[in-house]
Amino acid sequence: MDLETILQLAGASLRLATPLLLACLAGLYSERAGIFDIGLEGKMLAAAFAAGAVAAVTGSAWIGLLAGIAASVCLALIHGLASITLKGNQLISGVAINFLASGLTALIGQNWFGMGGQTPQLQASQRFLGISWPFVDRLASVPLLGPLYRHVISGHNLLVYGALAAVPLTWWVLYRTRFGLRLRAVGENPAAVDTAGVSVVRLRYGAVVIAGVLCGLAGAYLSTAMAAGFNREMTAGKGFIALAALIFAKWRPWPALGACLLFGALEAIGIRYQAITIPGVGVVPVQLMQALPYILTVVILAGFVGKAIPPRAGGRPYVKER
């Protein structure tokens, strides 16, 4: 494997990690506020469909993006209604949202376009395409830096850079703003936040809606940036890998970036090489590569590599003292 290949893989990893990262940060906001969210997958899927369909109909990737965010936020609000207002079971609500998105996208897609659940192929102008940075060709001859610049730094679309920027932004919001402090507090000890006179309900709805927006971006990325249109079940478990990354990162923003890049790299390697031969071990089947994020997460959860402790009030509805 030469340098060029490694750098190409790194670029591909970054592109594959982007939807994971956006969804992972979505889960981070929600779960840090004490709302478990296993509906990341469903919200992404709904957003991917809405973005793909609306971009195809209106011809604008941006309007598609807004539609994707709107669809995802709608589902997020259902989750909020169930788990905050009605104090229902957050896990069951997440499961329901996943199925709702899976069924509705296929049903409406078939009804709308009659293409077996797909949306029409998007033109280049209707998508978020990679942006070539200046001087790519002029730097090409520079050893190491040239290819690095071409394959890893330049050439991605806006959403990739947006996702990367969201990591320091999330860190800043969570650890350097009053909103972030309260958000984290509401996930650990909502009663204390309530006593301080801050609305638990409003904070949690805020977190859930932020999660909706981020999942909307992740979904729109899938159908209007990575691919040219929506396919049935196109999230293919990415929401759950994001959830795995969130646990892997122990609910912190910077490690989330690391975990998503790792899982993105695994996917990139799995796509490029169907079977990998490790000297002395033998052939690693592609299925093992696909299962690796989940296996690693179970290992982390088992506490063999540092313990993953979720936010303390996570999953429990807050009942105000009467």
Place this chain on the structure above:
Amino acid sequence: MKSALPRWVDFALIPLLNLALAFFVAGLVVLVIGENPIEAMRLLLVGSLGSSYGIGYTLYYATTFVFTGLSVAIAYHAGLFNIGAEGQAQLGGLGVALVCLALPWPAWWLALPVAILGAGLFGAAWAAIPAYLQAKRGSHVVITTIMFNFIASALIVYLLVNVLKVPGSMAPETAGFPPGTFLPTMQEMLGRVGVSVSKTPLNLSGILALVAAFLTWVLIWRTRLGYEIRAFGHSEPAAVYAGISPVKITMVAMLLSGAMAGMMGLNVVMGFQHRLVLDYVAGAGFVGIAVSLMGRSHPVGVVLAAILFGMLYQGGAELAFDMPSISRDMIVVIQALVILFTGALENLVRLPVQRLFLRRRAA
């Protein structure tokens, strides 16, 4: 808060109102698509119950959902939410397939007990690690069972493509089982007593499912272990105070749950497909969640809910044929709405009903 209501309200009225809401919203979806919901409902009923063919298929699907529904229900009684029935059923099917392929079985009644053992052991084994991690390490069983679903599907793909596939064949499936392992179909069984019905996949497993439901009832409400499971599910601190071991109950409940999910393999793999194909579970493990929620985790409720979902699956297929604009994905939508309204949004109905009853009592 719970005991304030009479039993019939808690176990009949509220679930029925929730269900009605779910179907009302499903009707709205049909309207939006531009079809007549009443006509769709009629086609669905005729398709699922209008002929012995339709009924056979309905009950065949229902059999599968009884097993997965009971699986989710058993864990739920212990306060555990097992989303892993899907993966456990995959492994259970593998267990059935290995048993059926191991020997040239001369008769199904010799193969069946071993196959039940295989399905149960493999299903339970797949639940064992999440159960252990929950019991000993406190890792949330929901997350680990989700992960194990994906690991199971990767494992089964690997085994079917690389290990169990018939040499020279392209299809990722095992060899066909010897005919000696085929479970008798309902058509054969009823034919022997002189009743003639259409040929459908419905087989002996339908009766096994009812036996499983009865045994689950006995276990949960008539044994010491079942009492401990329910006590643990209601309040862990109280159960611990009463000397119940959390580790033991978590392990036992999850293992039983996994074994029950694995039993689905008897119906589909041994009773109908006679080979293990890729993703034979096809979402039935998740349907089990809806079935268990709707059936209030009671075996009778689970059986009724499973029949309803069987009707949806069979009737939905016929409906998709007659009304092409309503594809089979409508079933998934209804399933989602049932989970949403009977599970997550349950309080939407419960709180007003509760208020109504408390006011009446006060008056």
